[in-house]
Amino acid sequence: MTALSAEELLKRKTLKVGVETVSNQQSTDFPGHWPGESHEWDLEHFKQNARVEFVKEVSPLDITFSLVGVDTSFANALRRILIAEVPTLAIEDVFIYQNTSIIQDEVLAHRLGLIPLRGNRDAIRWMKWYQKDEDVPDHEPKNDENCVRLSLNIECKWKEGGLERAKQGVTDPNELYENHSVYARDMSFEPWERQTEKFGEDPVRSSHPDILIAKMRPGQQIELLMHAYKGIGQDHAKFSPVATATYRLMPTIDILRPIVGADAKKFARCFPKGVIRLDKVSAEDEQSHPEECAGKEGELKAVVDDPSGDSVSRECLRHPEFAKKVKLGRLRDHFIFKVESTGQFDSDELFLESVRLLKVKAARIKRGLEAVDR
Amino acid sequence: MSGYTTSGAQQPSTGAAADASTIDIHSRAVSYTCGDCDGDVQLKRGEPIRCRNCGHRVLYKKRTNRMVQFEAR
């Protein structure tokens, strides 16, 4: 196998983004495509090429990073595992003793299930699955290792003198009633057995305490118990650890001919902020591109600063003066991941967990194949 | 959201409702809400349906404390 030039490799992995078309999307680095080239999957090749680059961290729960040098199938497997297969804790059973609010029992239970929970991470990792199979006569009992109990007991009442204020025409519920809004922060953790010690100072609670569960008026009351179990997003979206886990391909912008003067400013406005930088035309530019730059030393010149911020709107291709001077594209093996956690785990922990789960799945397939061979 | 069960077997260990069958059916007072003054009205078997406080004859039955189990789906 002859070594390919870097130029040829870059050409192969760059998608061409035209005015109305995208071409060269299909990857070709698999056996049998290029005559005389192997492209067989190779661990050493993977080790040398695959890498993760952290671009910027907005917050631990919302990270952006690049996964470079892997196939789409690999990046997509990680994305799908993040959404549907990393286990988290969520409310599954709701035992309603009293609910006189206007929210129906079924709807209330559904809303409680969707509340993202957080708590001591080691304790949550320590917890095991709860097999919820009612058909099995002696199915696994609930215990402190598979079931987290929470309660919600709240009653709406008139405030001191609220009735009088209402008669005077006051309508602001904050001045009239106590507990007229039920928030996720009103839920309380009911640890049992080892949970008290395991969760310690970091109890199970909503990661977003301001989530509104229900609204009430004086005399209305909610009294219920909740059981939270571990589950995966495949079963129900409430178990998904991420709000979004997405990737997009790294955009490329190639300025073929210099764009100078007023055009440079217009060109920069075709892209999101920070993508195009405005430099000064140098003496060398005058030499190398006399057609565009002659006598324009010191004027503004458009330079690509950070293509990762581009939304690939293709706005620049709509202007005839730029259409011939710029080439847009995307790198097929550069994935810009964005992982937004719901709060139970940090985004980077979730990504590592997805890698671990992919390894477990691969090992399972390997075992299966070995069994077939035998 | 899916169906609910009222089976006693599913009762969780805390906050269980009182066992109704042990209380004598004739002495059991049921609590209602007055449709006019919003007050609490305790009625026993055979009593006239009337608010003790304001005399209003429309009473609303309250929801019992019986536990109902739901799946949060």
Ligand SMILES: [Zn+2]
């Ligand atoms: Zn009355």
